[in-house]
Amino acid sequence: MDTDKIILELALNLSKDIYRDSLQPSVQTLGQELEQLVSALKIITLPFAAMGMSSDYLLARFGIFLSRSIQKVKQENRTPPHPSISVPILQNVQLVFDKENLCELYSNLLASASDKTKQSMIHPSFVTIISQLDPLDVLLLEQLRTAAMLPFMEVKSIPKDSASLSYSIVEPFCLIAGHEKDYENIAASLRNLQRLGLLQKSTAMVQANKLDTFQEIYNSAPFASTRNILEKMQREQLSLESTSITAIKGCFVLTVLGRKFLLSCLEPRP
Template sequence: MDPINTTKLIPTEVLKEAYKDALSPAFKQLGEFGEDVIKTVRLVLFPTQYTATLQDRLAKHLKKSIEQVPQDNRIPPIESLALPIVEQLKYHDDTSLAGQMFVNLLSRAMDKERISEAHPAFVQIIGQLAPDEAVLIRQIGAHKNRPAAYLRPLQKGSNVFLESQRVNLISQSELAHAAAEILLAVAVQPEEMAQPDLLYTYIEHLVSLGLVAYTNQPWEREFRNGKPASFDFWFIELTGIGRLFCKACLPSI
């Protein structure tokens, strides 16, 4: 016989109020706006049974997302966007990069000045990103006025060049000094990733998600004289939706 699910024996409205009461202490100082947020997210909480740990985790995420919004800018989040975000937040603790991105996205959904950044597609995109890919997005977007670049062995070899290798290859290449300095500055840094050997896979995935695209722009200026013979390199940049994602979901860069 299946164990009795006690939630089925309790009236719906009683359960909803119970979940509201579980989160309310963390929101008291946020006043009426905090209560409005609870009214929205309890639709996600009901009728799942939550441990105190999960309730506390979700309350912290929601409280942080509200506190990131200037008080005068706060508006109730749209359910169709807020509920999928809160559903995902249940599975991420304070140290999760994905959790931080969901918190940031929820903040945008509650900020009248930045709500246009909260694209619904970002909920699914965050769920598809490896933590290293978020690091890579941040690196690509760090160069405001220039595309980023990545180096690769000739014939699309699989080896990934870490910092010391990049410095040696570029300094010993036939690139003009100015071009070499630019390439060193804009090259992505796989050594900052947990799995740098997956760099090329990460780039392909970000391109497939529409967040990153290849560009030939630098070849028309500093690099119009061609590539050195000892390695290949390509330029990549954030697309329009990639820049919006970076602005909405990632910390300022």
């Protein structure tokens, strides 16, 4: 049986019934609507039995997920979500029911897609983007929601021959509380968020009283070996013949797509 077709029918039923004005947005009502679709959901969830998750367990999680998502939308703003958003959400969310922060992104996206005041900011790529995030990626996005920019430093080898390409010795790194020594994962997350089109580099724009932020980054463990080389070269007045090693300051900021993603998928702070 065509599983995608089943999910599409499920999403269309949800759009038609759960969002109907005459229905009350209660857990009971949502449960009744889900009960009518038990057979379809059990077929959808069959492939996950091998992962130790029963169809009954997943059905219950779907009920919680849908209830929580719809109740985030004011009743007067509720409208059916487009299947291009709701279908892939239902396909993907069951994979992360055990990962609360990722599941919450899907829930917020479904809520935004069901809110007539927010639908215009939704892009179909958002579901795919969530599926390519990990908890550390989400943490970095959370930082940008409040800080607007993330100061970073990187170290590059820049050839004196303009025809040659520069390359990173130390990839861009930001100081994140609890991850000050986690260079590999922070650098990988920053790279992933750029690849997904959510972040972009900008020139350093930091208030004067926060200029020491860059010095803190430079003094952190990931830069130790490069820092020692640069300090030795400066101290002994050494230089490299064909290249220069340069520490670069900058800030990561959200792209337009990134701002829309945060507004759609992260709940606004109270």
